Amino acid sequence: xxxxxxxxxxxxxxxxxxxxxxxxxxxxxxxxxxxxxxxxxxxxxxxxxxxxxxxxxxxxxxxxxxxxxxxxxxxxxxxxxxxxxxxxxxxxxxxxxxxxxxxxxxxxxxxxxxxxxxxxxxxxxxxxxxxxxxxxxxxxxxxxxxxxxxxxxxxxxxxxxxxxxxxxxxxxxxxxxxxxxxxxxxxxxxxxxxxxxxxxxxxxxxxxxxxxxxxxxxxxxxxxxxxxxxxxxxxxxxxxxxxxxxxxxxxxxxxxxxxxxxxxxxxxxxxxxxxxxxxxxxxxxxxxxxxxxxxxxxxxxxxxxxxxxxxxxxxxxxxxxxxxxxxxxxxxxxxxxxxxxxxxxxxxxxxxxxxxxxxxxxxxxxxxxxxxxxxxxxxxxxxxxxxxxxxxxxxxxxxxxxxxxxxxxxxxxxxxxxxxxxxxxxxxxxxxxxxxxx
Amino acid sequence: xxxxxxxxxxxxxxxxxxxxxxxxxxxxxxxxxxxxxxxxxxxxxxxxxxxxxxxxxxxxxxxxxxxxxxxxxxxxxxxxxxxxxxxxxxxxxxxxxxxxxxxxxxxxxxxxxxxxxxxxxxxxxxxxxxxxxxxxxxxxxxxxxxxxxxxxxxxxxxxxxxxxxxxxxxxxxxxxxxxxxxxxxxxxxxxxxxxxxxxxxxxxxxxxxxxxxxxxxxxxxxxxxxxxxxxxxxxxxxxxxxxxxxxxxxxxxxxxxxxxxxxxxxxxxxxxxxxxxxxxxxxxxxxxxxxxxxxxxxxxxxxxxxxxxxxxxxxxxxxxxxxxxxxxxxxxxxxxxxxxxxxxxxxxxxxxxxxxxxxxxxxxxxxxxxxxxxxxxxxxxxxxxxxxxxxxxxxxxxxxxxxxxxxxxxxxxxxxxxxxxxxxxxxxxxxxxxxxxxxxxxxxxxxxxxxxxxxxxxxxxxxxxxxxxxxxxxxxxxxxxxxxxxxxxxxxxxxxxxxxxxxxxxxxxxxxxxxxxxxxxxx
Numbered sequence: 001x002x003x004x005x006x007x008x009x010x011x012x013x014x015x016x017x018x019x020x021x022x023x024x025x026x027x028x029x030x031x032x033x034x035x036x037x038x039x040x041x042x043x044x045x046x047x048x049x050x051x052x053x054x055x056x057x058x059x060x061x062x063x064x065x066x067x068x069x070x071x072x073x074x075x076x077x078x079x080x081x082x083x084x085x086x087x088x089x090x091x092x093x094x095x096x097x098x099x100x101x102x103x104x105x106x107x108x109x110x111x112x113x114x115x116x117x118x119x120x121x122x123x124x125x126x127x128x129x130x131x132x133x134x135x136x137x138x139x140x141x142x143x144x145x146x147x148x149x150x151x152x153x154x155x156x157x158x159x160x161x162x163x164x165x166x167x168x169x170x171x172x173x174x175x176x177x178x179x180x181x182x183x184x185x186x187x188x189x190x191x192x193x194x195x196x197x198x199x200x201x202x203x204x205x206x207x208x209x210x211x212x213x214x215x216x217x218x219x220x221x222x223x224x225x226x227x228x229x230x231x232x233x234x235x236x237x238x239x240x241x242x243x244x245x246x247x248x249x250x251x252x253x254x255x256x257x258x259x260x261x262x263x264x265x266x267x268x269x270x271x272x273x274x275x276x277x278x279x280x281x282x283x284x285x286x287x288x289x290x291x292x293x294x295x296x297x298x299x300x301x302x303x304x305x306x307x308x309x310x311x312x313x314x315x316x317x318x319x320x321x322x323x324x325x326x327x328x329x330x331x332x333x334x335x336x337x338x339x340x341x342x343x344x345x346x347x348x349x350x351x352x353x354x355x356x357x358x359x360x361x362x363x364x365x366x367x368x369x370x371x372x373x374x375x376x377x378x379x380x381x382x383x384x385x386x387x388x389x390x391x392x393x394x395x396x397x398x399x400x401x402x403x404x405x406x407x408x409x410x411x412x413x414x415x416x417x418x419x420x421x422x423x424x425x426x427x428x429x430x431x432x433x434x435x436x437x438x
Numbered sequence: 439x440x441x442x443x444x445x446x447x448x449x450x451x452x453x454x455x456x457x458x459x460x461x462x463x464x465x466x467x468x469x470x471x472x473x474x475x476x477x478x479x480x481x482x483x484x485x486x487x488x489x490x491x492x493x494x495x496x497x498x499x500x501x502x503x504x505x506x507x508x509x510x511x512x513x514x515x516x517x518x519x520x521x522x523x524x525x526x527x528x529x530x531x532x533x534x535x536x537x538x539x540x541x542x543x544x545x546x547x548x549x550x551x552x553x554x555x556x557x558x559x560x561x562x563x564x565x566x567x568x569x570x571x572x573x574x575x576x577x578x579x580x581x582x583x584x585x586x587x588x589x590x591x592x593x594x595x596x597x598x599x600x601x602x603x604x605x606x607x608x609x610x611x612x613x614x615x616x617x618x619x620x621x622x623x624x625x626x627x628x629x630x631x632x633x634x635x636x637x638x639x640x641x642x643x644x645x646x647x648x649x650x651x652x653x654x655x656x657x658x659x660x661x662x663x664x665x666x667x668x669x670x671x672x673x674x675x676x677x678x679x680x681x682x683x684x685x686x687x688x689x690x691x692x693x694x695x696x697x698x699x700x701x702x703x704x705x706x707x708x709x710x711x712x713x714x715x716x717x718x719x720x721x722x723x724x725x726x727x728x729x730x731x732x733x734x735x736x737x738x739x740x741x742x743x744x745x746x747x748x749x750x751x752x753x754x755x756x757x758x759x760x761x762x763x764x765x766x767x768x769x770x771x772x773x774x775x776x777x778x779x780x781x782x783x784x785x786x787x788x789x790x791x792x793x794x795x796x797x798x799x800x801x802x803x804x805x806x807x808x809x810x811x812x813x814x815x816x817x818x819x820x821x822x823x824x825x826x827x828x829x830x831x832x833x834x835x836x837x838x839x840x841x842x843x844x845x846x847x848x849x850x851x852x853x854x855x856x857x858x859x860x861x862x863x864x865x866x867x868x869x870x871x872x873x874x875x876x877x878x879x880x881x882x883x884x885x886x887x888x889x890x891x892x893x894x895x896x897x898x899x900x901x902x903x904x905x906x907x908x909x910x911x912x913x914x915x916x917x918x919x920x921x922x923x924x925x926x927x928x929x930x931x932x933x934x935x936x937x938x939x940x941x942x943x944x945x946x947x948x949x950x951x952x953x954x955x956x957x958x959x960x961x
Binding site: 032034035036037038039040041042043044045046047048049050051052054063064065066067068069070079082083086089090091093094095120121123124125127128131140142143144146172173174176181183248249250254255355356357358359360361362363366368369370372389391393394395415431433434435436437438 | 520521522524525526527528529530531532534542543544545546547548549550562565566567569570571572573574575576602603604607611624625661663666667668742743744745746747748750753832833834836869870871872873874875877878880882900902904906935936957959960961
């Protein structure tokens with residue numbers, strides 16, 4: 001693994017080799033292993049190691065960059081030479097700013113040794129147990145058990161140096177019956193944060209409930225969104241919230257700066273230090289990472305500012321919106337558990353997975369996507385069966401403006417947006433536009 | 439064999455360019471102007487390491503194994519308005535080793551290409567395979583393939599790495615300058631990307647292959663802002679296995695003013711209508727349509743449930759081969775990994791199978807899948823199509839869409855337009871989304887023109903259309919002839935866990951589809 005001592009040595013050698021006015025280097029190392037299964041068998045089993053160094057140099061405002069994935073002295077010298085060759089022939093970049101000095105960084109060491117050392121046999125045993133559990137209920141299992149470890153460092157000739165290491169673990173599974181399926185996904189820094197068997201058991205119930213799916217006419221329905229569905233929808237709000245793009249006139253926030261666009265009581269914030277989220281110690285070229293409110297009191301309190309645009313506006317640079325937490329605390333929105341939301345719904349739809357989300361009109365913003373796996377009908381307070389999948393077109397601002405009930409935030413992973421802490425939500429209407437054949 | 443390290447490679451390598459050799463003086467000049475110095479892998483050293491990996495696999499008990507030792511060099515650059523936003527050179531070098539042991543697969547990879555690491559990774563691949571064998575239902579069986587020993591280069595007329603970087607950047611900035619002259623153009627952006635993959639492949643069966651794949655792409659876009667809206671219009675010399683000649687042929691500067699003018703017209707254009715319209719789709723647009731609704735459903739691993747947890751399954755199943763009507767009689771879809779320049783035409787795939795050509799849909803009937811050596815036998819095929827590819831030395835090769843394209847017909851575009859009463863011409867790609875079995879889709883585009891009574895009239899914006907795949911392809915009543923046919927590349931197709939990015943080409947000519955449902959996103 002890339003230790004802090006070795007990372008510092010590599011960065012120092014890069015700076016030593018460079019003849020540019022400024023230089024910076026980003027070094028990383030990673031090991032990732034995935035055991036994949038489908039049709040009740042392990043189909044793929046991989047274990048890879050890679051590393052890399054990316055160098056950026058500047059002669060005045062003439063900038064160039066290069067990267068390589070070997071750390072011997074000749075490679076370090078060569079990657080600097082390549083970056084400098086590019087910088088020397090590039091036109092000056094009017095937005096280039098000097099590097100950042102050394103600064104005290106917040107503490108964060110998301111390393112979990114049992115996760116790092118979880119091996120091929122461990123992953124195989126977990127996969128075998130999930131497959132066996134599914135077989136007991138006559139369901140077929142497909143999914144992954146994954147773990148990894150990584151380390152990264154960034155340093156510059158202006159004095160900044162930062163180092164961080166971390167581990168990660170993931171599990172996801174699709175349990176399939178004759179005409180229905182259920183899906184689950186979990187992601188964390190620690191393999192001990194989730195239990196694949198418990199997750200599988202809950203998911204199998206969904207698959208069974210969704211059997212013999214009926215067709216409902218596409219339209220707007222009262223809809224309950226499980227946390228793994230809320231997670232990608234909430235993250236759609238962060239598309240286009242760049243000050244540079246607002247200035248250029250191509251963001252849904254154009255003309256809405258400082259205005260209330262969501263109900264009060266909705267909060268979207270970043271907490272890179274939360275134990276259940278992925279975060280980092282710094283962002284950009286050397287700013288200490290920090291907690292930040294994106295939405296509060298119905299308004300965007302912050303947007304993404306790159307260094308140059310921040311300087312132009314006279315504000316502090318901000319990180320990209322990651323490590324997200326979404327909370328709802330409003331007297332006009334009921335606090336309910338998922339089961340309570342279902343029990344209080346006369347007619348509605350429970351969505352457990354959304355997929356293939358794409359932008360339709362970034363100025364609204366409007367997105368499209370499909371439901372996937374267990375899509376469940378709710379009638380008179382009970383889940384009465386499965387529904388055939390439907391396409392939806394929605395504006396996340398509209399969705400979050402029609403919340404009638406919200407639960408407690410929990411860690412929710414999604415293959416359309418990644419991990420966030422979000423609650424289940426019940427909304428007055430969700431726009432399903434067309435159906436499909438299954 | 440002595441330990442081989444990076445320093446030795448640099449020392450042993452000679453400066454060479456595909457198709458020629460640079461004189462030292464010329465090389466120094468090019469290097470000074472930001473050209474990439476090419477240092478091919480030493481063939482003897484590379485083959486030696488691959489042979490060591492193969493020997494280790496055999497000794498560790500693998501029933502089959504293969505090795506890919508690869509060096510990638512990439513050059514990428516981007517511009518926004520008057521700025522170069524990035525200009526980057528990258529290199530990645532490593533070895534990926536696949537093993538079949540106990541009837542199951544294992545894979546290990548490392549960037550440390552030394553004798554000891556190669557041995558370690560080969561042993562690890564076998565250990566991982568044995569762990570996989572704990573949960574197998576059947577032993578993996580591979581379709582046969584002749585043992586190939588060959589050297590293959592994709593076609594290149596002008597090595598893109600020999601073109602000085604400052605010339606490329608100047609061209610992109612010139613394109614932006616032209617576009618920004620058009621009123622309402624708020625943002626002008628451009629990019630270029632070039633890559634060279636040098637791969638050595640060996641297998642326990644005795645295959646010995648050296649592949650050099652060079653790719654080039656370039657493009658630009660203009661964003662117009664007016665009346666509270668913003669709309670983009672793009673132009674691309676899409677990704678191809680080709681050299682600089684591919685970019686030069688596209689005359690980027692010559693198209694810049696037109697693209698900017700169309701963006702400006704689009705932002706003020708009326709929104710697309712709702713209702714049933716005849717659509718005439720251009721090859722750039724059809725690339726994604728074919729990719730999503732023909733390429734993906736015809737991947738055999740998807741059809742058999744192997745991608746159920748991520749990329750999805752398929753409405754096409756093996757029992758439908760030769761029986762399912764996929765589209766009208768005008769629809770002939772071919773997986774062609776032989777056509778020079780197409781992205782999956784690399785001579786041999788990543789398990790040493792010679793790239794081939796095979797029908798997917800013939801006269802509207804579904805007749806074939808993209809396959810690999812593992813999947814071909816599952817539908818009784820004696821040979822793989824040659825669709826097993828990985829996006830890196832560090833990724834395991836998986837089944838990928840081949841160069842799946844729509845064969846040309848015999849129509850002329852001008853005649854098609856003249857023959858259409860109520861229609862919309864769609865160029866380029868925009869929004870795209872499809873369900874996990876590949877039935878229900880919703881697509882947008884980059885530019886739209888209304889057709890009224892046989893005449894192309896005003897531009898439209900925000901046009902979306904929805905369909906169900908076999909119903910959509912059944913509505914195809916005309917495909918233009920070979921003079922309209924163009925190969926368009928997909929640069930990043932996501933599949934697999936861990937996710938990999940695949941590249942393939944989808945060629946087509948303009949085609950018409952009748953009575954397609956054109957929709958508004960939300961009432």
